[in-house]
Amino acid sequence: MKKDLLGISDLTRDEIYLILDTTEAMREIGQRPIKKVPTMRGKTVVNLFYEPSTRTRTSFEIAEKRLSADTLNVAVAASSVLKGETLLDTALNIEAMTPDMIVMRHASSGACHLLAQVCKSRIINAGDGMHEHPTQALLDAFTIREHKGRIEGLKVAIVGDLLHSRVLRSNVLLLTKLGADVWLSGPPTMIPVGIERLGVHVSTSVEEAVADADAIMMLRIQQERMQGAFFPSLREYFHVFGMTAARVARAKPDVIIMHPGPMNRGVEIASDVADGPYSVILEQVANGVAVRMAVLYLLAGGRDGD
């Protein structure tokens, strides 16, 4: 493994498969009565989240504790960031306390790359702006492989706010590297210019994108990142792009419905689809712990602790 996990763009196919295979072993630990191994005993991991998070922060913390790391969460809202300290100064001060790893989420694309350049600690990107969210894409791939037995050759439709989504970018990079047939759909105003150069199909027709799909991944409408109106109303958005049972019926009979969360029910996805028989949304969350254990383990050197 490299020093840091900054994005899927840095990973080879073999490295992705190594993480997915290691995740299988880590998941078994989570099924034991005592869900703890000494692998990261004596290692310190700092979770530095500048943006809200439920799933990623919690699952990193659970993963760190299951591997016996000493883990601490920096509450940015209660830190000297509010007194004007820069990201770089905050990072260098945390670094001075010699943690082994820093898991960071930040609103600016590339913030983790900056940290990786100045810190000896290993940096894990937990989502940087509209750039990448590598562990989300890894847990998505693990979930797809668990259900379908493979990624190569599958049709995966990704629907929603394509423009503001770091989840989209990491998933496109990962799924195309592993040979999936990736279809994107969303409003024309939310399709990133030149995205098809990444080897994906793009359609403004959800019906076309989901036809015979093996997996449908819905993306959240990220109103907090929008400046201006990208579509007339949330009601109209749901009418044209929302995932309804009728649209799901166009996919393969064994399609899986995915969403990275948090969900806007009734905006990008109907509640009966989110909670329905094809949904694997909570399985994605469960798999997130094992994927993050695998990433921590491999970055720590892939050896059990003394």
Ligand code: CP
């Ligand atoms: N999927 C995801 O990143 O969720 P959180 O924002 O809750 O971490």
